[in-house]
Amino acid sequence: MKGFKYLRNVTTLKMDSGKCINCSKCIEVCPHHVFALNGDKVTIINLDSCMECGACAKNCPAAALHVDSGVGCAAGLITEWLRDHRLLAKVECC
Amino acid sequence: MPRISADLTFADRLGSWRVRWGIGRMNYIVPPGLYAVGRPNSDSPVLVTANYKKSYDSVRSVLAERDCWILVLETYGINVWCAAGKGTFGTEELIRRIGASELTKVVSHRQLVLPVLGAAGVAAHKVKKETGFNIRYAAIRAKDIPQYLDSGMRTAPAMREITFTTWERVVLIPMEFVEALKPTAIAAALLFFITAMLQDRNAGFLAVCGYVGAVAAGAAGTPLLLPWLPGRSFAFKGVLTGSIWSIIFYMLAGGSGWSRFMALAAFMILPAVSAFYALNFTGCTPFTSRSGVKKEMKVALPAMACALLAGIAIAITGMAI
Numbered sequence A: 001m002k003g004f005k006y007l008r009n010v011t012t013l014k015m016d017s018g019k020c021i022n023c024s025k026c027i028e029v030c031p032h033h034v035f036a037l038n039g040d041k042v043t044i045i046n047l048d049s050c051m052e053c054g055a056c057a058k059n060c061p062a063a064a065l066h067v068d069s070g071v072g073c074a075a076g077l078i079t080e081w082l083r084d085h086r087l088l089a090k091v092e093c094c
Numbered sequence B: 001m002p003r004i005s006a007d008l009t010f011a012d013r014l015g016s017w018r019v020r021w022g023i024g025r026m027n028y029i030v031p032p033g034l035y036a037v038g039r040p041n042s043d044s045p046v047l048v049t050a051n052y053k054k055s056y057d058s059v060r061s062v063l064a065e066r067d068c069w070i071l072v073l074e075t076y077g078i079n080v081w082c083a084a085g086k087g088t089f090g091t092e093e094l095i096r097r098i099g100a101s102e103l104t105k106v107v108s109h110r111q112l113v114l115p116v117l118g119a120a121g122v123a124a125h126k127v128k129k130e131t132g133f134n135i136r137y138a139a140i141r142a143k144d145i146p147q148y149l150d151s152g153m154r155t156a157p158a159m160r161e162i163t164f165t166t167w168e169r170v171v172l173i174p175m176e177f178v179e180a181l182k183p184t185a186i187a188a189a190l191l192f193f194i195t196a197m198l199q200d201r202n203a204g205f206l207a208v209c210g211y212v213g214a215v216a217a218g219a220a221g222t223p224l225l226l227p228w229l230p231g232r233s234f235a236f237k238g239v240l241t242g243s244i245w246s247i248i249f250y251m252l253a254g255g256s257g258w259s260r261f262m263a264l265a266a267f268m269i270l271p272a273v274s275a276f277y278a279l280n281f282t283g284c285t286p287f288t289s290r291s292g293v294k295k296e297m298k299v300a301l302p303a304m305a306c307a308l309l310a311g312i313a314i315a316i317t318g319m320a321i
């Protein structure tokens, strides 16, 4: 994504190349061009652009991708933290 | 089968303006189900969208002169992107809606066209297994749908690259304001009474102006100036817009006449307030990650709290002596 960069080395995206069947579905769904076809192998070329939306992991038919996706705004994370520590009952966001 | 028009009326546009400001947002929904645009037949493409009226409008408005089916999912009036994150624009709902609308009897092909940003909620291989329908993630923006359909359902790389233009950021600001309204009103009222009590009403009014300006600098200034503010951290960007506001406020409100304590307190508190609202904007951007925001918060929240408390202590000391 041109002109916008977020923190480096934070994404939880993991790829298990052993499981990958190189179907290219992750390339199709990722809005940040994190994956690319290298010869006949799909690889991660842009790890730091990942926004952890979870689309690739959700659509990977071989379960080769894992990412911790979810609420990404400060207010939402605070509410989540409060709920996890049993200080609040329900979570509303977005 | 409801037949719908591809033209947006004045009422549609007025409605979309109201939704941006959060007025009657929850009532602004389309009943889920299958809709016909033009005169579609059993070979016509099926486009899937959310029942948030703006999502649905953006799809049907680009389909003028075309014959298509639109399958609207129940996302409780939430747009595709947020609904996919929540899972309402999701695998189960899609499978359920395909069944309820008897889509297999309406079309002879087995293909569905989905927005790329819906992929976070839908597992294409599971839908295929349950219903036989192949999912094609077409494009991020509805305006690219015609090109997609005309090019034999091919997605050009730019159609699946996300953008965050100035206009795309501007339309998010009203909701930021609406969400900030209540806490800001409470904080401003408190600030006014305390300052008015310790000093006088003028000082109270001034403090409220400074605070509200800092909220605006964070919630509107940061999104607007986003690509031009240096650094990667949103909290840092917020400190910058907050500092710019502090300087403007200092000059407008006759800061040279303030005590040194007051000036110092203002320059500590206002940027911290802006930083919080800037950090909160990460929830609306299409490029920040949850882990990144978590990491920022670990450093930024304690820093903001310290700046805030120190600023308040300095202000009170200043008023007392």
Ligand code: SF4
Pocket (backbone or CB within 6 Å): A015, A019, A020, A021, A022, A023, A024, A025, A026, A027, A042, A056, A059, A060, A061, A062, A063, A064, A065
């Ligand atoms: S979707 Fe999964 S299996 Fe397919 S290329 Fe990507 S990682 Fe490999």
Ligand code: SF4
Pocket (backbone or CB within 6 Å): A013, A029, A030, A031, A032, A033, A034, A049, A050, A051, A052, A053, A054, A055, A056, A057, A067
């Ligand atoms: S989580 Fe989203 S942004 Fe990250 S690689 Fe997967 S699809 Fe791309």
